[in-house]
Amino acid sequence: xxxxxxxxxxxxxxxPDPAEMHDAGPPPAPVPRRRRILPKxxxxxxxxxxxxxxxxxxxxxxxxxxxxNLYVNxxxxxxxxxxxxxxxxxxxxxxxxVHLGVSIQRVLVxxxxxxxxxxxxxxxxxxxxxxxxMAMPYIEIxxxxxxxxxxxxxxxxxxxxxxxxxFITFLGAVFPIVLNTLHGARQTPEVLxxxxxxxxxxxxxxxxxxxLPAALPSVSAxxxxxxxxxxxxxxxxxxxxxxxxxxxxxxxxxxMVRTPDIVLGMLAIGxxxxxxxxxxxxxxxxxxxxxxxxx
Amino acid sequence: xxxxxxxxxxxxxxxxxxxxAIEIDQxxxxxxxxxxxxxxxxxxxxxxxxxxxxCILGPSGCGKSTLLNAIAGxxxxxxxEVRVDGAKVEKPGPDxxxxxxxxxxxxxxxxxxxxAFGPRMAGKSRTEAGSIANTFLGMVGLRKFGSRYPxxxxxxxxxxxxxxxxxxxxxxxxLMDEPFGALDAQTRLMMQESLLEIWQxxxxxxxxxxxxxxxxxxxxxxxxxxxxxxxxxxxxxxxxLPRPRSTDMAAQPDYIRARQHCxxxxxAESRRAFAEQNA
Numbered sequence: 001x002x003x004x005x006x007x008x009x010x011x012x013x014x015x016p017d018p019a020e021m022h023d024a025g026p027p028p029a030p031v032p033r034r035r036r037i038l039p040k041x042x043x044x045x046x047x048x049x050x051x052x053x054x055x056x057x058x059x060x061x062x063x064x065x066x067x068x069n070l071y072v073n074x075x076x077x078x079x080x081x082x083x084x085x086x087x088x089x090x091x092x093x094x095x096x097x098v099h100l101g102v103s104i105q106r107v108l109v110x111x112x113x114x115x116x117x118x119x120x121x122x123x124x125x126x127x128x129x130x131x132x133x134m135a136m137p138y139i140e141i142x143x144x145x146x147x148x149x150x151x152x153x154x155x156x157x158x159x160x161x162x163x164x165x166x167f168i169t170f171l172g173a174v175f176p177i178v179l180n181t182l183h184g185a186r187q188t189p190e191v192l193x194x195x196x197x198x199x200x201x202x203x204x205x206x207x208x209x210x211x212l213p214a215a216l217p218s219v220s221a222x223x224x225x226x227x228x229x230x231x232x233x234x235x236x237x238x239x240x241x242x243x244x245x246x247x248x249x250x251x252x253x254x255x256m257v258r259t260p261d262i263v264l265g266m267l268a269i270g271x272x273x274x275x276x277x278x279x280x281x282x283x284x285x286x287x288x289x290x291x292x293x294x295x
Numbered sequence: 296x297x298x299x300x301x302x303x304x305x306x307x308x309x310x311x312x313x314x315x316a317i318e319i320d321q322x323x324x325x326x327x328x329x330x331x332x333x334x335x336x337x338x339x340x341x342x343x344x345x346x347x348x349x350c351i352l353g354p355s356g357c358g359k360s361t362l363l364n365a366i367a368g369x370x371x372x373x374x375x376e377v378r379v380d381g382a383k384v385e386k387p388g389p390d391x392x393x394x395x396x397x398x399x400x401x402x403x404x405x406x407x408x409x410x411a412f413g414p415r416m417a418g419k420s421r422t423e424a425g426s427i428a429n430t431f432l433g434m435v436g437l438r439k440f441g442s443r444y445p446x447x448x449x450x451x452x453x454x455x456x457x458x459x460x461x462x463x464x465x466x467x468x469x470l471m472d473e474p475f476g477a478l479d480a481q482t483r484l485m486m487q488e489s490l491l492e493i494w495q496x497x498x499x500x501x502x503x504x505x506x507x508x509x510x511x512x513x514x515x516x517x518x519x520x521x522x523x524x525x526x527x528x529x530x531x532x533x534x535x536l537p538r539p540r541s542t543d544m545a546a547q548p549d550y551i552r553a554r555q556h557c558x559x560x561x562x563a564e565s566r567r568a569f570a571e572q573n574a
Contacts, residue, residue, distance in 0.1 A: 194369055195399045199464060200389035200416035209412070213403040290403040290444050 078260040083267075086260035100268065102244040103234060106162075107276065110169035111230050118174045118226070119219060122181025123211055126188075143175045147233030151240050165237040165245075172233025173226035180222025184215030217291060220284035227280050231273045246272070314380055315467035315500030317343040317366060321375035324361050335361040337527035338375065341519065345467075346498045348491075350511035351519045352557065354565070358526025359504045360472050366502060367393050367470050379468060389413055392461030392499075394471045399457060400445035406456050407432065407441035413464040431459035434493065451482040458490065462497065469494075471503045475510070484542055487514060491540060508557045512550060513540060520560050523568040530560045 061081070063074035078086075090096040125132040147168050154164035188211050196210045212219075238247025250265030324336040335358040343349050351359045364370040366377050368387040377384040379391060387393070400409045407428050414424035432438045435455035437448075445453055454474055461469060475483045487510060494501055505511050511518045512534055520530035534553050536544055544550050 189398070191395055191399045192401060194367070194387065195393065195395065196401070196412070197369075197387035198367060198389065198391060198393040199413035199460065201412075202416075205416060209404075210401065213401070216403075290446075 082260040083263045086264050099246050099249040103246040107230050110166045111173050113170050114173035118177030119181050122178045123185050125182045126185030147172045148236045161241050168237040169230050169234040173230035176225040177222045180218045184218025185211050188214035223280045224277050227276050315345045318378040322372040323374040325373040334525040337525040348501045348516045350503045350515035352511040353521030357521045357523050359521050363470050363504050389464040391468045392466035394457045394461050394474045396473045397477045406443050410460045410463050427463050431463045435459045451478050468500045512553045522564050
């Protein structure tokens with residue numbers, strides 16, 4: 001009974017008396033219609049978003065200008081105005097773009113490597129029991145190790161700082177890609193594989209025309225997650241080793257007590273993460289258009 | 296054997312490629328091992344002639360699809376072998392076209408790409424494969440739907456694409472696993488008639504699995520009735536109805552007799568199986 005109530009939670013807003021739910025007799029009460037708070041459509045949404053952001057900024061401004069110290073200390077936090085000034089300053093200087101460029105390049109290289117390795121490994125694991133048995137232990141042991149924990153070993157293993165940062169970033173991206181590809185490929189309906197074989201497809205053709213497309217919705221989810229984790233790992237790598245990159249910029253700002261730059265670095269990281277995930281989704285969308293037409 | 300020649304003479308002259316002879320030689324199929332072992336098909340031998348339309352009729356779970364899968368090359372027989380035109384079946388291939396019950400078109404390819412897939416796999420150029428695809432889509436009346444995705448089509452239309460796709464490789468054998476089982480009665484009738492038309496044009500051997508007595512009698516030159524698991528052929532019945540066939544033949548005495556006979560065999564078999572279960 002308890003489970004039932006929980007499952008139907010949001011729809012059946014006022015919880016009906018549990019005893020009443022035992023009776024199959026009376027028809028279910030109509031779901032109460034919610035009153036519309038927002039004006040219909042896009043404009044209302046955008047307006048509310050802007051309003052919410054403004055409110056956040058106002059609280060931030062008040063907190064830092066009045067130096068609130070409510071266990072969490074706002075006194076050392078730069079105000080939105082200071083961050084804005086820092087942003088204008090940095091956007092006018094070429095060095096900031098070098099930091100951004102280096103980070104973007106690292107993520108692109110690492111992510112590309114993760115796709116090149118991760119997708120085939122995932123597909124092979126899905127279709128070959130031998131390969132799956134061989135690869136699974138590595139994945140299960142290595143996957144839970146966070147990127148930060150790899151840093152010392154990566155520095156010892158790789159000849160250059162650059163390669164160790166790329167390695168750490170690659171590790172972050174590759175596991176979600178492998179696991180999502182594996183999951184997607186294993187869901188390929190066997191009848192489609194049979195159909196392709198009966199049409200003269202080779203094993204390789206089956207991979208290309210059946211298993212990969214069947215896995216694609218899940219692969220693209222894996223790519224989006226992998227991209228997020230790639231940024232996360234990159235930042236860890238850049239903070240600890242490196243001379244360039246937005247992570248380095250942020251950490252350097254902390255060391256040099258340029259507090260507005262810390263916040264600017266964080267905002268840039270957030271923006272880049274969002275933009276790159278959106279880019280991944282935009283790039284995979286054409287491959288999934290059959291799915292949209294299907295629904 | 297002689298009977299079949301007679302029907303051919305009686306009906307419309309039938310195109311025949313002369314290919315598509317199937318030999319099932321002492322084929323037995325067992326799944327699992329030891330105590331878990333389940334015998335799906337009991338040692339079975341039969342020959343199917345080139346161009347023959349054979350229906351395998353039996354209750355669900357009798358191993359008729361398993362036998363078909365052995366001809367297709369999806370399932371390796373535990374004993375014996377299947378030969379098509381003298382060559383032992385080792386794996387699936389384009390010489391044996393397959394039509395499944397449903398949802399077997401590649402959902403990420405358009406209807407046109409699905410039909411062109413076989414010719415492309417056979418190494419034909421894009422243009423050549425495309426013109427083959429258009430020919431076969433035209434034959435099943437779906438040329439206009441080439442740019443659609445399978446899920447945008449009705450079940451009956453999808454099955455017509457499935458047939459066009461299988462035929463686009465010019466297979467010598469067409470294997471059909473309850474292809475119309477999921478369709479509504481009216482669509483099914485229409486599909487049966489158009490299948491016969493297409494078959495008469497191509498003369499490929501057809502092995503058609505069904506549990507529907509009317510469907511088997513209406514379509515087939517020969518109906519093979521299988522027993523409940525483990526499956527074996529308990530009746531090999533020639534259907535003497537002239538070709539081309541039409542749905543109004545259901546009133547003819549020959550049709551009624553054949554149908555009656557099938558039903559009797561099935562009834563006797565179910566009784567036997569039931570008694571065996573109770574013993």
